[in-house]
Amino acid sequence: MEKYDVVIVGAGMAGLTAAIYVARAGKSVLVLEGKVEGGQIINTVDIENWPGDMRVSGVDLIRKIKSQVEELGAKIDYVNVVKITPKDGGFEIFGDMDEKFEASSVILAMGTNPRKMSDEQTKSAGKRPISYCATCDGALYKDKTVVVVGHGNSAKHEVKYLEGICKKVYNIHHDEPIPEDAEAVFVAIGRIPATKCAEGLVEIDPSGYIMADETCHTSREGVFVAGDCRVKDLRQLVTAASDGSVAATEAVKYIA
Ligand SMILES: Cc1cc2nc3c(=O)[nH]c(=O)nc-3n(C[C@H](O)[C@H](O)[C@H](O)COP(=O)(O)OP(=O)(O)OC[C@H]3O[C@@H](n4cnc5c(N)ncnc54)[C@H](O)[C@@H]3O)c2cc1C
Structure with a gap:
């Protein structure tokens, strides 16, 4: 079974930014993505509040970040994570096609999905x-x-x-x-956090968001959370990227 220092669940802005920070800290990192990298922003044509670009499309922004992630040596694999369990001081991460990975630390960055009609x-x-x-x-x-x-x-x-x-x-x-x-x-009736795979692993609030403050620590040691799936006030690209950097730095400290 493949073992990594850090496994990141979700390749949206939060997960990809976390991968950059973990890779640059010299740790092995695998990002697991259930659909396609980029998450919610992938279909947005004009982003006007990403610093450094007056106007950029979600596809172009994510393409650049993905190549940065890969150039730094982080791996992205297409796996829909269904369960994460603690094992021997680390964690086992399970995909819906019987995939299994091991990690010393996990970063949860699953974002949100659109709410469905009744x-x-x-x-x-x-x-x-x-x-x-x-x-x-x-x-x-x-x-x-x-x-x-x-x-x-x-x-x-x-x-x-x-x-x-x-x-x-x-x-x-x-x-x-x-x-x-x-x-x-x-x-267009709102969004719901994609936190099912973290149920039983970490504390989740009644609306489904993972409980954590600005340090991105969850209720379980070794598990960190970044981006829109965390309890927070402002869900935007810059705050997802910020969380990614914080969660990765905390995960690297935890491993050390
Ligand atoms: C239509 C729209 C327009 C927006 N426009 C802007 C804007 O102009 N500026 C701005 O700053 N913000 C904007 N936002 C908000 C911004 O997109 C989000 O705040 C940001 O993308 C959150 O990033 P994230 O990585 O936390 O989550 P997400 O982008 O949701 O990414 C999470 C990723 O995790 C994956 N995932 C989920 N569950 C699993 C699982 N079990 N296993 C494996 N992978 C999983 C998902 O497939 C997804 O790729 C917009 C949002 C929407 C919906």
């Missing part, structure tokens, strides 16, 4: 396509009628974007049925 609302959508990203899929519905579910800031952003493309855009609440004539459904 069963009732999903039923009312029938076989119509459901999307969580207007920027990604909006162009498919040019001159068609669509509906945006949700009334928060991100839903407003989706409505505005789709109004520039579609013939008609409905905007409904999370408890209303999907209008009969809508041809596609865009869901």
Whole structure:
């Protein structure tokens, strides 16, 4: 079985930044990613608050960070982590295809996933396509009628974007049925932390976020948390990167 100084779960901004810091500290590091590296920001076309770039796309930003991570010698593997258990002073990390890894320390950086519609609302959508990203899929519905579910800031952003493309855009609440004539459904009703694989390992708050303060220490020694899946006030790229650097530095100290 492969053994690493640090295994990082999640290759979003937090996990990739943590990998840079661990690799530069001369420790072996493996990043496990269940989908594609980059996380939530990958579909954003214009990021305007990443220092150093007036405007940058999520794809370009992550591509640059990924090559930096690999050039520094960190490894990225595509594994969906389902369980992490303590073993002999270290940890065992299990993937959903029976993969198994060992590490002296673990950094949890799983971010968040979009919240899904209720069963009732999903039923009312029938076989119509459901999307969580207007920027990604909006162009498919040019001159068609669509509906945006949700009334928060991100839903407003989706409505505005789709109004520039579609013939008609409905905007409904999370408890209303999907209008009969809508041809596609865009869901923007918030996000939920992707912390299932850490259940039983570390303390998690009632909303599903991993309990930790600015030091990124979790309730379990040797396990650190970084980015949007942690309890915090501001979930942004710079705070995810900041957490990544802190969690990695703490993990390296722990190993020493
Ligand atoms: C539409 C949108 C636009 C945004 N725009 C901006 C912006 O302009 N500026 C800004 O600063 N912030 C923006 N944000 C917020 C920003 O994207 C997040 O704060 C940041 O990406 C969080 O990074 P993260 O690494 O903590 O989590 P994520 O980006 O969520 O990455 C987590 C990664 O972990 C992986 N993962 C999850 N569970 C597992 C598992 N069990 N096993 C293996 N891998 C797993 C996921 O697949 C994902 O790749 C935006 C967010 C959204 C949704």
